[in-house]
Amino acid sequence: MSAASLSLTANSSNPAPAAEPTSPARTTENHMTSAAPTTIAASKPAPKNYAEPIGRALRALLPPILGFALLVGIWAIVSMKNKGIPTPEVVWHAAVTLFSDPFYSNGPNDQGIGWNILSSLKRVAIGFGFAAAVGIPLGFMIGRFKFLSAALDPIISLLRPVSPLAWLPIGLLVFKKADPAATWTIFICSIWPMILNTAQGVQRVPQDYLNVARVLNLSEWKVITKILFPSVLPYMLTGIRLSIGTAWLVIVAAEMLTGGVGIGFWVWDEWNNLKVEHIIIAIFVIGLVGLLLEQLLIQIAKKFSYDSNS
Amino acid sequence: MKSLVQIENVGMSFETKKGSFVALRDINLQINEGEVVSLIGHSGCGKSTLLNLIAGLTLPTDGALICGGREIAGPGPERAVVFQNHSLLPWLTCFENVYLGVERVFGQKEGKAKLKARTMAAIEMVHMAHAADKHPGEISGGMKQRIGIARAFAMEPKILLMDEPFGALDALTRAALQDELIGVMQKTGATVVMVTHDVDEAVLLSDRVVMLTNGPAATIGEILEVNLAKPRNRLTLANDAEYTRCRAAIIEFLYQKQVRKAA
Numbered sequence A: 001m002s003a004a005s006l007s008l009t010a011n012s013s014n015p016a017p018a019a020e021p022t023s024p025a026r027t028t029e030n031h032m033t034s035a036a037p038t039t040i041a042a043s044k045p046a047p048k049n050y051a052e053p054i055g056r057a058l059r060a061l062l063p064p065i066l067g068f069a070l071l072v073g074i075w076a077i078v079s080m081k082n083k084g085i086p087t088p089e090v091v092w093h094a095a096v097t098l099f100s101d102p103f104y105s106n107g108p109n110d111q112g113i114g115w116n117i118l119s120s121l122k123r124v125a126i127g128f129g130f131a132a133a134v135g136i137p138l139g140f141m142i143g144r145f146k147f148l149s150a151a152l153d154p155i156i157s158l159l160r161p162v163s164p165l166a167w168l169p170i171g172l173l174v175f176k177k178a179d180p181a182a183t184w185t186i187f188i189c190s191i192w193p194m195i196l197n198t199a200q201g202v203q204r205v206p207q208d209y210l211n212v213a214r215v216l217n218l219s220e221w222k223v224i225t226k227i228l229f230p231s232v233l234p235y236m237l238t239g240i241r242l243s244i245g246t247a248w249l250v251i252v253a254a255e256m257l258t259g260g261v262g263i264g265f266w267v268w269d270e271w272n273n274l275k276v277e278h279i280i281i282a283i284f285v286i287g288l289v290g291l292l293l294e295q296l297l298i299q300i301a302k303k304f305s306y307d308s309n310s
Numbered sequence B: 001m002k003s004l005v006q007i008e009n010v011g012m013s014f015e016t017k018k019g020s021f022v023a024l025r026d027i028n029l030q031i032n033e034g035e036v037v038s039l040i041g042h043s044g045c046g047k048s049t050l051l052n053l054i055a056g057l058t059l060p061t062d063g064a065l066i067c068g069g070r071e072i073a074g075p076g077p078e079r080a081v082v083f084q085n086h087s088l089l090p091w092l093t094c095f096e097n098v099y100l101g102v103e104r105v106f107g108q109k110e111g112k113a114k115l116k117a118r119t120m121a122a123i124e125m126v127h128m129a130h131a132a133d134k135h136p137g138e139i140s141g142g143m144k145q146r147i148g149i150a151r152a153f154a155m156e157p158k159i160l161l162m163d164e165p166f167g168a169l170d171a172l173t174r175a176a177l178q179d180e181l182i183g184v185m186q187k188t189g190a191t192v193v194m195v196t197h198d199v200d201e202a203v204l205l206s207d208r209v210v211m212l213t214n215g216p217a218a219t220i221g222e223i224l225e226v227n228l229a230k231p232r233n234r235l236t237l238a239n240d241a242e243y244t245r246c247r248a249a250i251i252e253f254l255y256q257k258q259v260r261k262a263a
Ligand SMILES: Nc1ncnc2c1ncn2[C@@H]1O[C@H](COP(=O)(O)OP(=O)(O)OP(=O)(O)O)[C@@H](O)[C@H]1O
Pocket: B014, B015, B016, B021, B023, B041, B042, B043, B044, B045, B046, B047, B048, B049, B050, B215
């Protein structure tokens, strides 16, 4: 199956599915407090006067609504000029039919959009899980031991900028199957932010805390569980958030190349069926899922961020 | 009185980019059991450096420090430190912060119940029982410092080292905590070395005030004995002749003999 779908790319008139993942190098200090500003303004009810909070909520919601209206407007104009692009209305109706039955299954090549999203998420989860299992301990060691960091830094710097898709053929070669190859790509792209952020977190454990550990003469185990791990956790979560974001970007492209069931493959399939409205729906769905993943991790990160100075 | 700590010809220099920087030289000091010694001097003269040497957090480049007959080769719970910025672990509750030290010191000999009782006793001693289950982020700066003190006392150290323990607090909280500390020291008979910037604090709390000359290459300029009965009360001391004498002596040292070069 993989060979068949790979041959799709040979058609030069098709756009090459080389999604450029945002570089996983955005590691430094991307702190996790960048919650959406609208929610802050909207979630402060003052019981005495209803007009004021409603007005505030409206003011907070107005700009995003206007933004979306503008987007749809531009899209409508473009679709009027260019017959190839479906109008917002057509896409809306297509979406309604599509989401009325997201979990049907007519064999491996014709499944509901729900199944496609779930199988993409499953691949991301597996690849990502392996990356966490390898990357976090490795990051800890790199942060703790100068020698390891000196030995591995050049390798990481060299490999990190490589598009994870370049690793896909290696995955196909080693695993001989499309599915693990896609997972392997996710593994590769997720591991760098995890290693780098964890290592940075370990290097930035406040000296005060380490001095406490030294004065109390804590055992290495206590140092790890009571001091290192909790203070590295926020950095680790940043790494995880960046990895998940990149993984979600990459999975679409990887699935286009490998085929099977998955949102990326679905996009490619709909392109071959010339169902452009479905592609547009897929774009929104992919964006939404990415947004939800990111928000989920921001919420988790908030739980574990301690203000050490207060 | 038995001597607990001996500091013999200690010097400390740091390797910096501009070469070697001598922070301390020729420090000689004995600290007796049950004594409260404060270190005072202008900013940057090397008070923290000296305290860290006693703690074992840094090792001297010259001379030797001895505690309880053994050379100080590193930090340990028998020399507990109260850090200037409290240094409580923000992910543990106040109770757990104190328990961490208690467990380390007494964990091998005593059961869980006893360890918990010790922890609670220390927290009660600084009147913080109501906040035992709060996280450091949820209590005020003064309260955090109280917990820091409880953590240090709970380990029953041979000597307690405090680096400007109240430096970050407002005057009222500071006075309240000084009184607290007087009470705790009275009860435990602890040996204490305390760094301070505050002349009144030095006289109020200590048996001896060690005055350091200005750096670089700071050393001990004078040592003042404070002959005031303990426990002391800040209200009755205000007009005490000995208190006034000590105060004057320190101020003269700091502001006449060791005039701070324009900072
Ligand atoms: N690790 C270090 N490396 C280089 N120089 C240092 C180091 N630690 C301290 N110093 C220098 O040693 C001198 C004494 O520093 P120290 O922190 O002991 O002063 P201090 O008396 O505690 O000052 P303050 O009252 O402001 O806390 C300073 O000039 C400081 O710059």
